Amino acid sequence: MDNIKDKIKEMIVRRLKLKMSPQEIKDDTPLFGPNGLGLDSIDVLELVAGLQKEFGVVINDKAMAERILISVNTITNFIEKTKG
């Protein structure tokens, strides 16, 4: 399942135009906050769009986003659970 994690990291870096390589993101790096990637709410919209388009999973609301968009690990869990 490492493959999925690499794909998520690549999607994050590409869609958010981050100035880093996907390999620099650890599986448990926080997506938000000063100790993580420091993403903001507008980035959330881009991530929701990316997950929908490229991974076929839908995040409907803020509460769901807060539960899922924590790290690459939590996104991976969500995708695996949703897609079986």
Next chain:
Amino acid sequence: MIDALNTLPHSYPFCFIDRVVELKKGKGMGIKNVTINEPFFQGHFEENPIMPGVLIIEAMAQMAGLVLHYGKEEEKKTTFIAQVKDIKFKRPVIPGDQLKVIAETILTFSSLTRFSVKALVEENVVAEGEIVLAIESPTNRDVSRVS
């Protein structure tokens, strides 16, 4: 007919949709007649009047705002531009042009909505790209925290 002046909070000289031609859930089209009397032509540019690109963005954002508030007349919430994404300007807009402005919803998440926007003159695309609008919530005016 939908009246942009009464639907949007904008007024003279900052209303950039003269008439709404089509408006439905998720999509709308309006026109802006660009006259030589526009105040911005005085300085942009005196010898060579060209509509500033940022004002074409404003027109597209106002059209997106009309789409966003369609069917929600009772709510008068302020809307902000949260992101202007990959906008291309393909040809200059000059006095006498009629801008046809189109906005279409791509995705809504929380207080943010992404639109595909386009402006045309005589069926030629003059500008296109994406705009994200954020609806203000009364308790939170910090755009970086809107969602």
